[in-house]
Amino acid sequence: MFTINALSRTPVYEQIVDQIEKLISAGILKEGEQLPSVRSLSIQISVNPNTIQKAYGELDSRGITGSVPGRGCFVMPNARERIKSRAKEKLSALTALVEELLQAGVSREDIIKTVDSITSKKEESK
Amino acid sequence: MFTINALSRTPVYEQIVDQIEKLISAGILKEGEQLPSVRSLSIQISVNPNTIQKAYGELDSRGITGSVPGRGCFVMPNARERIKSRAKEKLSALTALVEELLQAGVSREDIIKTVDSITSKKEESK
DNA sequence: CTAACTGTACTATGTGTCTTAGTACAGTTA
DNA sequence: TAACTGTACTAAGACACATAGTACAGTTAG
Numbered sequence: 001m002f003t004i005n006a007l008s009r010t011p012v013y014e015q016i017v018d019q020i021e022k023l024i025s026a027g028i029l030k031e032g033e034q035l036p037s038v039r040s041l042s043i044q045i046s047v048n049p050n051t052i053q054k055a056y057g058e059l060d061s062r063g064i065t066g067s068v069p070g071r072g073c074f075v076m077p078n079a080r081e082r083i084k085s086r087a088k089e090k091l092s093a094l095t096a097l098v099e100e101l102l103q104a105g106v107s108r109e110d111i112i113k114t115v116d117s118i119t120s121k122k123e124e125s126k
Numbered sequence: 127m128f129t130i131n132a133l134s135r136t137p138v139y140e141q142i143v144d145q146i147e148k149l150i151s152a153g154i155l156k157e158g159e160q161l162p163s164v165r166s167l168s169i170q171i172s173v174n175p176n177t178i179q180k181a182y183g184e185l186d187s188r189g190i191t192g193s194v195p196g197r198g199c200f201v202m203p204n205a206r207e208r209i210k211s212r213a214k215e216k217l218s219a220l221t222a223l224v225e226e227l228l229q230a231g232v233s234r235e236d237i238i239k240t241v242d243s244i245t246s247k248k249e250e251s252k
Numbered sequence: 253c254t255a256a257c258t259g260t261a262c263t264a265t266g267t268g269t270c271t272t273a274g275t276a277c278a279g280t281t282a
Numbered sequence: 283t284a285a286c287t288g289t290a291c292t293a294a295g296a297c298a299c300a301t302a303g304t305a306c307a308g309t310t311a312g
Contacts, residue, residue, distance in 0.1 A: 009298095011270060025230050037287060048272045053289075069288040070279035080231065087230030091240050094227065097220055098244050104151050104213030105206065108245040114217050115241050118224050119234040137299060163258060174301045179260075195259040196308030 002045045012047055016055035021064060024079050031080065035065065035073040062086070128171045138173055142181035147190060150205050157206065161191065161199040188212070 002019055004012055023029040035041070038056065042049040056073050059065040063082050067073040076082070101111055128145055130138055149155040161167070164182065168175040182199050185191040189208050193199040202208070227237055 013270080022229055038289090039287085050273085051271065054270090056288085067288060068279085070281080070286085072280095072287055084231035087227055087232050088236065090223075090227060090230075091232070091236065094220075094223055094237065094240055095244055097216075097223060098241055101213050101216060101220065102245070103148055104216075105210035106213050106217070110214065110217065111220065111245060112241065114220055115224055115238065118221055119228070119237060132300095139299085164260090165258085176302085177300060180299095182259085193259060194308085196257085196310080198258055198309095 002041075004045055004047065013051050013054040013058065016045075016047075016052065017058050020055070020059060021083050024064065024075055025083055027080075029075055031075050031077050033075050035075070037072060128167075130171055130173065139177050139180040139184065142171075142173075142178065143184050146181070146185060147209050150190065150201055151209055155201055157201050157203050159201050161201070163198060 001023075002016065004015055006012065008015065020029065020035070024031075029035070035056070036044065038049050038052045041047075042052045056065065056067055060067050060073075063076060064079045065073050066076050098111060102108070127149075128142065130141055132138065134141065146155065146161070150157075155161070161182070162170065164175050164178045167173075168178045182191065182193055186193050186199075189202060190205045191199050192202050224237060228234070
């Protein structure tokens with residue numbers, strides 16, 4: 001269920017945060033549902049419990065999940081909406097990347113062609 | 127001429143590499159031209175000479191520049207083409223980012239609109 | 253030739269982040 | 283009561299990044 005790349009430059013706890021957000025966005029983890037416990041998940045993916053705790057803490061602070069001592073960590077009711085609005089802010093990253101490609105001499109055609117091919121691909125699976 | 131963000135997660139030497147590549151792509155640093163010396167640039171942007179050396183070494187290994195002991199570091203004749211082909215490989219990063227946004231629930235319209243607005247803006251300054 | 257420059261190669265040190273390890277405490281629940 | 287839950291610590295190690303200082307060899311202008 002989780003894939004951790006220990007060699008990546010992005011920290012493990014951040015990889016966990018990203019993947020949980022994706023699971024929620026995809027509807028695999030439903031709102032209100034309980035996440036694996038800190039300890040069980042740490043064993044499952046061979047990572048220290050502290051690292052999981054850090055990931056859950058980050059999700060909590062984003063309002064994606066809510067942790068209750070003694071009970072567990074649960075997906076918040078409006079989690080998907082929060083993730084979506086966070087992602088919308090990431091459109092600036094898209095802007096930066098496209099500008100970088102343009103400045104490096106990549107043609108508009110190549111860029112637009114790439115974006116179109118993905119967005120249309122996703123259209124089919126609708 | 128150089129702007130270093132010491133707080134960024136991307137290493138200083140990498141920021142230098144990026145900015146030099148941009149200067150070359152933009153035609154400000156021309157092919158065959160000599161870059162500032164390791165020591166002078168280190169003073170100019172208040173960074174350790176070793177950090178500059180690491181940046182120049184990276185550029186050398188990419189074939190963007192060529193360093194000659196005793197003479198200096200020079201922009202290679204085919205530098206712009208090398209940068210462009212490297213950037214083309216980065217189209218996969220664009221793919222990944224767009225897919226991430228889609229999965230997070232951002233609409234195709236928002237994505238395409240963002241890309242179009244940038245590419246058309248650059249069209250004007252042609 | 254000399255002096256001042258060039259890149260390069262080291263060692264040593266400090267720092268910050270990430271991760272692991274271990275322990276402990278309080279709340280929840282079957 | 284026992285086994286679970288999240289949480290909060292301290293301590294230690296690993297690693298990349300950056301700084302500091304020194305040294306060497308090649309180049310070049312005077």
